[in-house]
Amino acid sequence: MSHQPFESWLLEENNRTPEQEAALQAHLLNCAECRQIHTGWQEARLSLKSAKMVSPAPGFSQRFSASLVARRAEQAHRRQIRNLIIGLSLGLIATAVLLTAVVFSFTSPAEMLVNGVEAITMGVNRWNQVIHVLTAALQHPIFLVVWILVTCGVSILACGWLFTLWRISVQGAQQE
Amino acid sequence: MNNLDPQILQFALQGDDAAFSQLVETYQRPVYNLCYRMLGDGVEAEDAAQESFWRAYQNLRRYDPQRPFITWLLSIAAHFCIDLQRKRKHVVYPIDDYMEETAPDPAPNPDRVVSQMDEDQYLHRMIAQLGAKDRAVLILRYWHEMSEIEIAQSLDMTVSAVKSRLHRARLQLARRWETAQSQNSMLERKRHESPAF
Numbered sequence: 156m157s158h159q160p161f162e163s164w165l166l167e168e169n170n171r172t173p174e175q176e177a178a179l180q181a182h183l184l185n186c187a188e189c190r191q192i193h194t195g196w197q198e199a200r201l202s203l204k205s206a207k208m209v210s211p212a213p214g215f216s217q218r219f220s221a222s223l224v225a226r227r228a229e230q231a232h233r234r235q236i237r238n239l240i241i242g243l244s245l246g247l248i249a250t251a252v253l254l255t256a257v258v259f260s261f262t263s264p265a266e267m268l269v270n271g272v273e274a275i276t277m278g279v280n281r282w283n284q285v286i287h288v289l290t291a292a293l294q295h296p297i298f299l300v301v302w303i304l305v306t307c308g309v310s311i312l313a314c315g316w317l318f319t320l321w322r323i324s325v326q327g328a329q330q331e
Numbered sequence: 332m333n334n335l336d337p338q339i340l341q342f343a344l345q346g347d348d349a350a351f352s353q354l355v356e357t358y359q360r361p362v363y364n365l366c367y368r369m370l371g372d373g374v375e376a377e378d379a380a381q382e383s384f385w386r387a388y389q390n391l392r393r394y395d396p397q398r399p400f401i402t403w404l405l406s407i408a409a410h411f412c413i414d415l416q417r418k419r420k421h422v423v424y425p426i427d428d429y430m431e432e433t434a435p436d437p438a439p440n441p442d443r444v445v446s447q448m449d450e451d452q453y454l455h456r457m458i459a460q461l462g463a464k465d466r467a468v469l470i471l472r473y474w475h476e477m478s479e480i481e482i483a484q485s486l487d488m489t490v491s492a493v494k495s496r497l498h499r500a501r502l503q504l505a506r507r508w509e510t511a512q513s514q515n516s517m518l519e520r521k522r523h524e525s526p527a528f
Binding site for chain 1: 348352355356359360361363364367368373376377380381384385388450451453454457469473474498501502504505506507508509510512
């Protein structure tokens with residue numbers, strides 16, 4: 156069964172025309188669902204209309220004034236920090252720009268490029284030398300016993316270190 | 332309900348803190364009521380109302396004097412409460428929460444007061460089952476007596492959206508009310524009928 160437009164008529168607050176009212180009453184006689192909505196809404200509406208406004212606990216505006224002072228202080232503090240960060244950032248940027256300008260005024264870009272390539276090449280050469288020295292040292296025969304002793308020693312030290320860390324962390328938690 | 336001297340509003344808009352405190356004093360009840368009806372908890376409502384006034388204070392420059400101040404204020408509070416509702420998924424309504432009705436009662440009959448409180452809590456629980464926006468629309472309509480156009484302005488909705496939400500809220504409320512009443516009367520009947528031997 157169609158409940159429209161009766162459902163809308165029931166829930167709207169506009170005054171119904173006599174024809175609408177007659178049609179609605181006829182529909183309500185035959186439709187249990189709309190009858191339930193009608194009864195439910197009448198009661199709910201009555202309750203809504205009679206419900207009062209709730210007031211806050213006394214002193215609401217005083218609490219607001221107090222919080223206003225605190226919030227403004229916090230806001231001012233935040234603004235100060237923000238200004239400080241902005242100032243520091245601007246200072247850093249200005250210094251970087253100044254340094255770059257100074258460097259560029261004494262050295263030409265071509266010279267800087269050559270120096271940079273030289274530095275990279277030197278770094279690669281040094282790395283190769285380190286690798287060469289390490290490989291040469293490891294080629295000498297090392298006794299198995301020495302290896303075992305070194306490994307055991309390092310393991311014991313690592314265990315001791317981990318145990319100390321664990322103990323300190325547990326004791327710290329217990330003290331709290 | 333909230334008669335405010337326009338000069339106070341003017342002073343508040345010019346940055347006068349004392350005038351803004353006067354605004355808080357004048358509008359604390361409707362703002363708190365909206366928050367309370369939306370959130371269902373006194374402590375949360377207090378925080379939300381305080382936060383709403385703080386937001387209003389911070390955004391006073393954005394206030395359009397062509398609109399009633401209370402509509403703008405309630406709009407801030409409603410949006411804040413709707414956001415809160417979105418953030419928390421489950422609403423807890425303390426049954427023992429005491430409803431502090433400070434409006435003067437012409438006939439202080441204890442039975443009548445208790446029954447009114449029960450009815451109010453019952454209504455409160457029914458409304459709590461509605462969606463946040465539907466609830467806001469219903470509260471603004473019935474407690475704050477706003478027109479559909481004012482509600483639409485306050486909640487940034489179209490008037491047809493407000494009508495649709497109002498219809499849905501009323502329908503849900505009517506159905507739940509009727510179901511709850513039927514269950515209550517069934518329980519009552521069971522309690523009073525004689526035991527079967």
